[in-house]
Amino acid sequence: MKRLLISIFVYAVLLFSAVHLSAQDGGETSAPAPDVMTLAYNNILVILAVLVLIGVILAGLNLIWALIEIQRIKLLDKYGPEVLEKANLSATGTLWDKISQKSWNLVPLEREKEIEFDHEYDGIRELDNSLPPWWVWLFYLTILWGAAYLVYYHLTDMGPNQEQEYVMAMEAGEDQKAKFLASQANAVDENSVVFLDDPAALEEGKTIYMANCAACHGNSGEGLVGPNFTDKYWIHGGGIKNIFSTIKYGVPEKGMISWKTQLRPAAMQKVASYIMTLEGTNPPNPKAPEGNLYEPEKDNTAPEQKSNTEEVKSGN
Amino acid sequence: MESFNYDNKIVRNFAFASIAFGVIGMLVGLLAALQLVFPSLNFGIAETTYGRIRPLHTNAVIFAFVGNGIFMGVYYSLQRLLKTRMYSDVLSQIHFWGWQAIILAAAITLPLGITSSHEYAELEWPIDIAIALVWIVFGINMFGTILKRRENHLYVAIWFYIATWITVTVLHVFNNLELPVHLFKSIPVFAGVQDALVQWWYGHNAVAFFLTTPYLGLMYYFLPKAANRPVYSYKLSIIDFWALIFIYIWAGPHHLLYTSLPDWAQSLGTVFSVMLIAPSWGGMLNGLLTLRGAWDKVRTDPVLKFMVVAVTAYGMATLEGPLLSVKSINAISHYTDWTVGHVHVGALGWNGMLTFGVLYWLIPRIYDTKLYSMKLANWHFWIGTLGIAFYAIPLYWAGWTQSLMWKQFTPDGFLVYGNFLETVTQILPMYMLRIVGGTLYYAGVLMMVYNIWKTVAAGKLIADQPAQAPALEAYVPHKGEYWHKWIERKPIQMLIASAVLILIGGLVEIIPMMMIDNNVPKIASVQPYTPLELEGRDIYIREGCVGCHSQMIRPFRSETERYGEYSKSGEFIYDRPFLWGSKRTGPDLHRQGGKYPDSWHYNHMLEPESMSPGSIMPPYPWLFKNEINTKYTAAKIKTLQTLGTPYPDGYADRAVEDLEKQAKQVAERLSKDGINQDNMEKKEIVALIAYLQRLGTDIKVKQTPAAEVK
Known part of the structure; x- marks a missing residue:
């Protein structure tokens, strides 16, 4: 007995210190409380383990009851019911039967007449079975859950409202992105972008073009709703940097959408490079030139142009 | 003993109507399902386009198939x-023919695009009034019957009928509070968030008190x-009834x-x-446990099989x-599509299977014969159950897949x-499987039609079924009788008690939304729609765009990454009706x-595919032919002014002028982009474009929404 008390004490101390430690951890990192779904997801193995454990315990109990039952039958066989009654071993059914009986509280079919109302409606009779206890507890539980929910989210400020949830999600997203970008060196922007002449990159650029740009600028860049890419005139400036910038930020007032949320910088670089290769390809049904004749800067890869910048009226 | 006759003819009429509209309504549903995979099945005709077909399907199966079933x-x-016999044969007849006339009116107006766009309450105001009248006729007939009864106690089924009647009355009236502009157009009195709350208080309880409580009564x-x-x-x-009606009414905001x-x-x-x-x-539980001791019968009797699946589907x-x-x-x-799968477990499983079970049980009885073929009924059962599985599982799958992709x-x-x-293209195979499920289910229904046809042909309707019962005697309560027995003898008290219970939830939720201003924070920059945008919006409503496109960024x-800043309640104060939608087959x-x-x-x-190759959206060629109808523009502005939209005084007179001016601007912009058409500025497409280009632009937000919220 003494040993038992000592071991309980030791366990209690261990348990307490464990709780204490984890509380400190929480204090240091001060991470936002994860929601139940994440928590459940992160601990899926633990939850499964607990479920298996419960299953094992139930199976074990069932086995014990089965063994007792076998023992009872053996005794019954050997000594007859009188002795058995004296031995007080007359429990009937397995544990499962008992749990089932307790949770349903059903009156057996044979004794149904005892609980039948002496009244019928067009031949329909009614029984006076009690409410299934498990159902009653389920009802209480959902009501308690409801009360707890309202306390958690509204009567106290423990739970975040949906705007706070949103801010948290956005911050988490930004963090994730920043961490990833810090580990990568793929950040291209309008200042650092250069023309790619690698055929594989241009081929990829073409795929992106066909999927996203062709609807407005034509399959061959001849221009439809959007301007023609095959001439030397550019509304928002030619050259890789200007084209990249136009794709990235768009010109919403003229109908060119911003692609920065749909295309990665590297993808915009590839498609911009592909667009530059369209110049001078002379596709059928070209749209009339729009914007200004673009004179490439000296450091650009395209060949030098001699003509002056001249205004072109936009046609239909 | 008193002798009297039960009226079986009216039962037969409703049964046949339920079957007929089931066949039609489900066929329309099948067409809608096909259109989602094969857009060409929209046929390029306004009346057969998905946006108009969907409400036709939902109204037909809810109010025509299930309604007549109820x-x-x-x-x-x-x-x-x-x-006792029904209170009045005349009222029974008015109820029957009135209800069928309403269905006919729905079948004509919905494809024509005459809709209030409130889900499951799409019908316009004259039909709303007709529904209210016929429903009251039904109520008088039911209560008249209850009052001349030969039975002291009301059985539980009747409690459910009473609660159904009063709640549907309340829901129908409040959700259809609207001011008529003309015979086929009305504007709801509530706007934006308030309209949304009232609509879903209604919409949810249409499920509760039209698809659930009356069917529980039948069960x-x-x-x-x-x-x-x-x-x-x-x-x-007892507990089930009172708890259910009290709690159900609160659940709408989900x-x-x-x-x-x-x-x-x-x-x-x-x-x-x-x-x-x-x-x-x-x-x-009360249904399934009633079968205790009868499960051997379930194995052989198709009626019970249908009922078991129905009750189980209800539980699920x-x-x-x-x-x-x-x-x-x-x-x-x-x-x-998870939601779509969910409702169909309820609709195909609970309502459908219970209706079939009741029909197989009831038709042979009123025709004094046996069911033509048990075997065929069994086939119907298995193919129907399989159909439900093939319908629901692919849609669950589709819903999860798409949501995770989003x-x-x-x-x-x-x-x-x-x-x-x-x-969308990712889940098209699942849509395909859903069609298979729907077709299986439908095949089962056709088997039933044949089976019942043959049964009816073999029997003869007992139009007036003789019965006998002792006259009603004054009731002497037993000593120590449970208090509930008292209310079971008092139909009017039961009606009042139900009404009080169902009003509590609705009032607690709706009144604060109407009365307390800070539930809808005002945004100064949000302005009423221009006349052209208003007409465009009405075209959007007419075409049922809301069936596939939400206007509510969560x-x-x-979502903010994909669509932009999330939606604020103050942005919708001029939205009558609200158009938030409940399903995204297309983007928000x-x-x-x-x-x-x-x-x-x-x-x-x-031609949607010209801009988004692979799109399943149907084309809308008629918008390019039809001219904008400006006949009622001024009336709409006036009605909106009555409801509190702050247009300047006398603006109605200038509205059409403004509309034409703005239309011209849109046409000029199109022309600049190389798009020319005769009389472009007069066409409906121009109004629709004006509306679409206005959407969500009243508030200007920075690119980083997170910073904005802080």
């Missing part, structure tokens, strides 16, 4: 439970009759989780939905519903599926304004 069951059981009558078993627990009936409905209202929706699990299961759907009302699950399920980010902060269309990173449109050029919309509406 009346069939009520007229059969009420007479027998009360030992309580027909299941014990068919099984020849006593009802399992009278106590459970259709608006994560929208701009205030948090407190959303939470009430969630909490009461979860509390609804036990009361809903009470009905299921009413567990799933509360789970879908939990915010973290709703964040995944909402706007996806939410998936790359490590560098981009949406993996930035193009919405990718998430505060999720994945709330921040559509200014996203694409006018010409993009022009081409896209003419």
Whole structure:
């Protein structure tokens, strides 16, 4: 007995210190409380383990009851019911039967007449079975859950409202992105972008073009709703940097959408490079030139142009 | 002993109407399902386009198939439970023909695009009034029957009928409060968030009090009759009934989780939905446990098989519903096909299978014959059950898949599926399987039609079935009788008690939304629609765009990244009706304004695939032929002014002038983009473009929404 008390004490101390430690951890990192779904997801193995454990315990109990039952039958066989009654071993059914009986509280079919109302409606009779206890507890539980929910989210400020949830999600997203970008060196922007002449990159650029740009600028860049890419005139400036910038930020007032949320910088670089290769390809049904004749800067890869910048009226 | 006759003819009429409209309504549903995979089946005709077909399907199966099914069951059981004929044969006839006339009116007006756009309440105001009148006729007939009864106590089925009647009356009236502009157009008195709350208070309880409580009443009558078993627990009936009607009415806001409905209202929706699990299961348990001792019969009797599947489907759907009302699950399920799968478990399983079970049981009885073929009924059962599985499982799959695709980010902060269309084409195979499921289910229905046809041909209708019962005697209460017995003898008290219970939830949620201003914070920059935008909006409503496109961006990173800043309640104060939608077959449109050029919309509406290859959206060629109808523009402005939209005094007179001016501007912009058409500025497409370009542009927000909120 003494040993038992000592071991309980030791366990209690261990348990307490464990709780204490984890509380400190929480204090240091001060991470936002994860929601139940994440928590459940992160601990899926633990939850499964607990479920298996419960299953094992139930199976074990069932086995014990089965063994007792076998023992009872053996005794019954050997000594007859009188002795058995004296031995007080007359429990009937397995544990499962008992749990089932307790949770349903059903009156057996044979004794149904005892609980039948002496009244019928067009031949329909009614029984006076009690409410299934498990159902009653389920009802209480959902009501308690409801009360707890309202306390958690509204009567106290423990739970975040949906705007706070949103801010948290956005911050988490930004963090994730920043961490990833810090580990990568793929950040291209309008200042650092250069023309790619690698055929594989241009081929990829073409795929992106066909999927996203062709609807407005034509399959061959001849221009439809959007301007023609095959001439030397550019509304928002030619050259890789200007084209990249136009794709990235768009010109919403003229109908060119911003692609920065749909295309990665590297993808915009590839498609911009592909667009530059369209110049001078002379596709059928070209749209009339729009914007200004673009004179490439000296450091650009395209060949030098001699003509002056001249205004072109936009046609239909 | 008194002798009297039961009216079986009216039961027969409702039964046949239910079958006929089931056949039609489900066929329309099948067409809608096909259109989602094969857009060419929209036929390029306005009347057969998905947006107009969908409400036709939902109205036909809810109000025509199930509605007539309810009346069939009520007229059969009420007479027998009360030992009397219906109160008035004339009222029965008015009820029957009135209801069919309403259905006919719906079948004509919905394809014509005459709609209020409130889901399951699409019908316009003259039909709304007709519904109210016919419903009152039904009420008078039912209460008249109850009052001249030969039975002291009202059986539980009748409690459900009473609660159904009063609640549907209240819901129908409040959700259809609207001011007529002309015979086929009205404007709802509530706007934006308030309209949304009232609509989903209605919409949810249309499920509760049209598809559930009357059918529970039918279950309580027909299941014990068919099984020849006593009802399992009278106590459970009592608790189940009162708890169900009290709690159900609160749950409406769960259709608006994560929208701009205030948090407190959303939470009430969630909490009461979860509390609804036990009361809903009470009905299921009472049904299934009534079969205790009769399961051997279930194996052989198709009627009982249908009923078992119906009650089980009811139990599954009413567990799933509360789970879908939990915010973290709703964040995944909402706007996806999961919801569509969920409702069809209820509709095909619970309502469909119970109706079939009742029909197979009842038709041979009123025709004094045997069912033509048990074998065929068994086939119907198996093929129908299989059909439900093939319908629901692919849609669950589709819903989860699409939702996860919507939410998936790359490590560098981009949406993996930035193009919405990718998430649609991904689930088309599941839509295909859904068609298979629907077809199987439909094949079962056709088998039933044949079976019942042959049964009817073999028998003869007992139009007036003789019966006998002792006259009603004054009731002497037993000593120590349970208090509830008292209310079971008092139909009017029961009516009042039900009314009080169902009003509590509705009033607690709706009144604060109407009265307390800070539930809808005002935004100064939000302005009323211009006359052209207003006409464009009415075209959007007419075409049923809301069936596939939401206008409600939820505060999720994945949504603000895809669509733009999340929607604020103050942005919708001039939206009559609200157009938030409940399903995204296409992308959300709330921040559509200014996203694409006018010409993009022009081409896209003419031929969606030209702008988004692979799109399943149907083309709308008639918008390019029809001219904008400005006949009622001034009347609309005046009606809106009456409701409080701040147009300047006398603006109605200048409205058409303004409309033409703006239309000309849109036409000029299109022309600049190389799009020319004769009389372009007069065409409907111009109004629609003006509306789409206005959407969500009244508030200007910075690019980083997170910073904005802080």
